[in-house]
């Protein structure tokens with residue numbers, strides 16, 4: 103099939119508003135928008151400002167009304183617990199109506215915020231969709247975050263209610279959520295009125311009288327109840343998803359209803375190339391944007407069956423799990439992070455487990471979340487014999503900025519590049535002064551405003567922070583904070599972040615946030631956290647600490663405490679396990695820590711002595727410490 107990409111992208115360029123009005127017709131509206139885009143609303147304009155709709159209606163009711171009631175909406179496959187369950191669109195609708203009734207009885211109304219802190223279980227999706235049904239704004243918090251991260255989010259969005267579970271399950275350990283939730287509520291100055299707790303048999307918890315309610319008891323008590331969808335403005339928020347910023351204070355990315363649906367619906371057929379009724383699997387977590395867009399909303403909006411997988415690519419029980427799920431549930435498209443494939447490859451380098459399964463119905467593997475290294479892509483291509491498609495996006499955009507649109511017909515694949523911009527995105531590469539750079543030259547990747555439907559209109563309660571963080575530096579453009587280049591054929595290459603964000607196993611983390619936690623240790627005088635290359639996780643954080651003079655304790659003891667501190671403050675997901683005490687940190691004469699140079703030394707890359715360095719001998723000290731730890735250094 104020849105690709106219609108040029109034609110489709112060209113049609114958007116010619117008439118952006120007409121293009122998106124056409125896509126808006128792919129969803130149901132209570133009041134159809136007459137205006138595509140109003141540049142005078144919000145920080146940089148708003149999409150479909152006069153439209154009235156409901157996301158839950160579009161995910162469930164309309165499919166049931168349209169004849170998909172008996173089709174599986176969700177296939178829950180949990181190798182970690184041994185559970186498997188198929189839930190049809192009708193069953194899902196009934197549960198969501200019942201849970202909406204329970205939320206509504208507890209005072210949840212349009213615009214109220216509900217935190218969802220849950221593992222990968224169907225009840226989490228019921229809670230998300232019930233919020234959408236009532237026009238309430240959900241904010242899902244990833245289970246690998248610690249209590250204080252949860253507290254920050256409860257406080258920032260002033261959650262009226264929290265839906266949680268008694269536990270999550272990680273290989274070899276139960277993660278008791280309730281103590282984390284109770285600690286978070288204790289720490290937050292804003293207190294939610296009510297919590298609803300899913301009791302899991304693997305580890306039940308005590309409920310606090312008159313505050314904690316049992317999820318399933320509420321579901322049963324409300325079974326059969328009919329709760330209509332609350333009409334919401336297209337521009338009303340559907341959810342807030344917190345993501346790492348450059349400080350310990352995460353950014354609350356806001357997603358609207360109408361633009362989000364139009365964009366995701368388009369992406370399902372045009373980017374992922376799936377047809378309604380087919381099985382789509384995003385092996386991520388609902389706590390991340392990939393989970394929001396492609397475990398929950400995208401597939402359900404488009405009438406697909408979505409896989410909810412509670413397990414890991416390896417160890418649950420082995421590196422053949424992904425192939426088993428694809429075979430057993432007839433998965434057509436899988437979307438995951440490259441790190442998952444690196445983990446599988448490490449366990450089963452020859453891919454010998456693949457031959458145990460029938461993957462004949464499997465059509466494509468999409469990768470995102472971090473740079474897809476050509477080595478991993480080639481390995482997957484060779485063994486799976488399907489296109490392996492890199493695509494680039496961010497929590498902020500909610501869907502692909504650049505990709506290779508399978509539904510429009512694939513363009514030639516270039517390893518190391520997520521290919522070309524999608525309609526809606528005018529992607530440019532500019533230098534620090536804002537001037538366009540020549541093809542092949544590295545620079546700041548920016549998107550010309552307005553951003554397309556689905557992208558964040560602002561940050562929760564923080565228009566000024568949104569403006570400062572994304573729009574101020576390059577007026578008229580959205581700063582992606584990624585650096586890269588565009589080649590002569592218009593293909594994008596994403597090379598690095600321009601801020602302090604690192605990508606650990608596809609999880610986005612701020613080294614600045616980690617430094618804030620580390621510097622909270624009473625014996626630490628100063629510190630620097632950098633991301634160093636890791637063959638499995640892409641990057642891992644490494645902390646350098648200078649211990650206060652006069653402290654009479656071993657470095658080893660303090661280093662262990664620092665590791666625990668970050669785990670307690672940010673959570674296990676930070677994968678913060680490497681801390682090194684150093685005598686001094688390398689700095690410029692004006693006192694700026696030379697993190698980039700330290701990173702190059704650690705990664706064994708070539709580096710130049712910064713002209714402004716205060717004392718070059720300190721870099722030798724850092725090198726020595728790295729070498730002693732068996733980490734790469736310039737001598738390695």
Ligand code: COA
Nearest residue numbers: 245246270272277386392439441442445471607608674675
């Ligand atoms: N709840 C509680 N803890 C969690 C968690 C959750 N939902 N998810 C991860 N953690 C914990 C892990 O148990 C681990 O704890 P440990 O330090 O006690 O071992 C820690 O957080 C780090 O987790 P992770 O970085 O995921 O490493 P891992 O070794 O457990 O697994 C992979 C590595 C590659 C298998 C895993 O990261 C993976 O499946 N990645 C797939 C990609 C993905 O989901 N990306 C998200 C965006 S697309």
Ligand code: AMP
Nearest residue numbers: 470471472473493494495496497596610
């Ligand atoms: P997140 O918001 O967690 O989705 O992380 C977004 C960041 O991950 C981007 O800004 C990039 O730095 C990185 N990223 C995501 N997808 C890709 C990709 N396909 N190639 C390179 N980097 C990527």
